[in-house]
Amino acid sequence: xxxxxxxxxxDRLYRDHNNWLQGWLRKKLGCAANAADLAQxxxxxxxxxxxxxxxxxxxxxxxxxxxxxxxxxxxxNHYRRQSLEQAYADALRLMPEAVTPSPxxxxxxxxxxxxxxxxxxxxxxxxxxxFLAAQLDGMTYDEIARQMAIPxxxxxxxxxxxxxxxxxxHS
Amino acid sequence: xxxxxxxxxxxxxxxxxxxxxxxxxxxxxxVHPSAQPDDDERQACLQWxxxxxxxxxxxxxxxxxxxxxxxxxxxxxxxTLGRPPARQRRETVKKIFLLLTLAPASMLAYQQLPVAAWRxxxxxxxxxxxxxxxxxxxxxxxxxxTAFDVNYTQAERLLIxxxxxxxxxxxxxxxxxxxxxxxxxxDGFLRAIGTRFTVKRxxxxxxxxxxxxxxxxxxxxxxxxxxxxxxxxxxRFSAAxxxxxxxxxxxGAAWVDGILAADNGRLADFTAELxxxxxxxxxxxxxxxxxxxSGTFQLDDTDRxxxxxxxxxxxxxxxxxxxxxxxxxx
Numbered sequence: 001x002x003x004x005x006x007x008x009x010x011d012r013l014y015r016d017h018n019n020w021l022q023g024w025l026r027k028k029l030g031c032a033a034n035a036a037d038l039a040q041x042x043x044x045x046x047x048x049x050x051x052x053x054x055x056x057x058x059x060x061x062x063x064x065x066x067x068x069x070x071x072x073x074x075x076x077n078h079y080r081r082q083s084l085e086q087a088y089a090d091a092l093r094l095m096p097e098a099v100t101p102s103p104x105x106x107x108x109x110x111x112x113x114x115x116x117x118x119x120x121x122x123x124x125x126x127x128x129x130x131f132l133a134a135q136l137d138g139m140t141y142d143e144i145a146r147q148m149a150i151p152x153x154x155x156x157x158x159x160x161x162x163x164x165x166x167x168x169x170h171s
Numbered sequence: 172x173x174x175x176x177x178x179x180x181x182x183x184x185x186x187x188x189x190x191x192x193x194x195x196x197x198x199x200x201x202v203h204p205s206a207q208p209d210d211d212e213r214q215a216c217l218q219w220x221x222x223x224x225x226x227x228x229x230x231x232x233x234x235x236x237x238x239x240x241x242x243x244x245x246x247x248x249x250x251t252l253g254r255p256p257a258r259q260r261r262e263t264v265k266k267i268f269l270l271l272t273l274a275p276a277s278m279l280a281y282q283q284l285p286v287a288a289w290r291x292x293x294x295x296x297x298x299x300x301x302x303x304x305x306x307x308x309x310x311x312x313x314x315x316x317t318a319f320d321v322n323y324t325q326a327e328r329l330l331i332x333x334x335x336x337x338x339x340x341x342x343x344x345x346x347x348x349x350x351x352x353x354x355x356x357x358d359g360f361l362r363a364i365g366t367r368f369t370v371k372r373x374x375x376x377x378x379x380x381x382x383x384x385x386x387x388x389x390x391x392x393x394x395x396x397x398x399x400x401x402x403x404x405x406x407r408f409s410a411a412x413x414x415x416x417x418x419x420x421x422x423g424a425a426w427v428d429g430i431l432a433a434d435n436g437r438l439a440d441f442t443a444e445l446x447x448x449x450x451x452x453x454x455x456x457x458x459x460x461x462x463x464x465s466g467t468f469q470l471d472d473t474d475r476x477x478x479x480x481x482x483x484x485x486x487x488x489x490x491x492x493x494x495x496x497x498x499x500x501x
Binding site for chain 2: 083084087088090091092094095096101105109112113115116117119120125128129132133134135136137138139140141142144146147148149156159160161162163164166167168
């Protein structure tokens, strides 16, 4: 169990800089409501990191630099999710009505997609394309190599790389 | 947060040794169905897993990822996970904006806008097949889930296939000066030379198969390479390029007669093909994906095809909902 002491520095960070952080995010986003949400996410992320490492030894000499580093990641995650949701909404609109999953299924699928999307986020575009062709289209490595006009050896290397990154992403 | 972490690593689990993670990833790549692994390879993988508890642990985690992929309907997965990367997305917006301001009629814009398929002049729904006669007498047979537009001008007869599959029987041009007959998909361009051919666009590529006459093909982003495809040949192409020319497959146009045929094909491929003709989702469990299937099936009753599968193969069809069926091990 994390102790209260673990949270003290974060608590201080929050009280001293939350308003400033919200202002920083508002400038980036142009939307106050989203800025408040993302500031919240930023602090949750910091808390989770402290908890995971059992260490509240935050480097507070440059608190705002630290906050913007974390908030930039939160922000890019926000944009990633936004573009995913947009693509998802477009894809659903294209489905004939009879095929469209129920609202509940839609949410489950979206969350699953979001999980995978965040795992694949840092992968180079080509690696990601190879991985998706194998996982979603069930194309063989040879077919992928032909279609993308790359050597079969690269297909195998990209597949292994994608698996490795996913495995290490959250461990 | 916990929901995401569980995908590969349940909260509180010990972190993986990076070396073991790399090995597990390597084995996953080697025995993935797409690698078409043989028994020796599978056996070697089993040995690796059994040789250390850490190995098996890593293996289970990476398996979880494949299972998660398994519950995503392929079409939704491709449309979302396969969306263009952020920078390209911005460029697309820019490009579309330019097209809107400079050349409103340009047909380049459609490929980034799937909505075009909905607004197409001609479309069929799932399991529907329909025949259309165009102004010049050209006949177009539409397969399931197909959308196309016709754009005849003084310079050319253009047919834009947004999605689905067509059998085209071109007619000699009625105009005074004969105009070329062309087909455009998101992947490239075809020019028909007095002919009967099929063109299909599903997933992320296009297929063209020539039954009579000839067709010239070129990929959208590779103007250098054009290829003339003669009768009894077929070709797959993506925007990036043309694949190798192949002999016409025996059953390529069987759908025209309402028949789905398989000749020792993988069950996963057969399922994907069958899914095009069914409302709802039809999935194939990876455990039975590599079973082989042969036969001809009437497309009018896909439920009957599913029942027939369960009789001839060691599989069972599980209905999660009325429109969501999974073919799994018996």
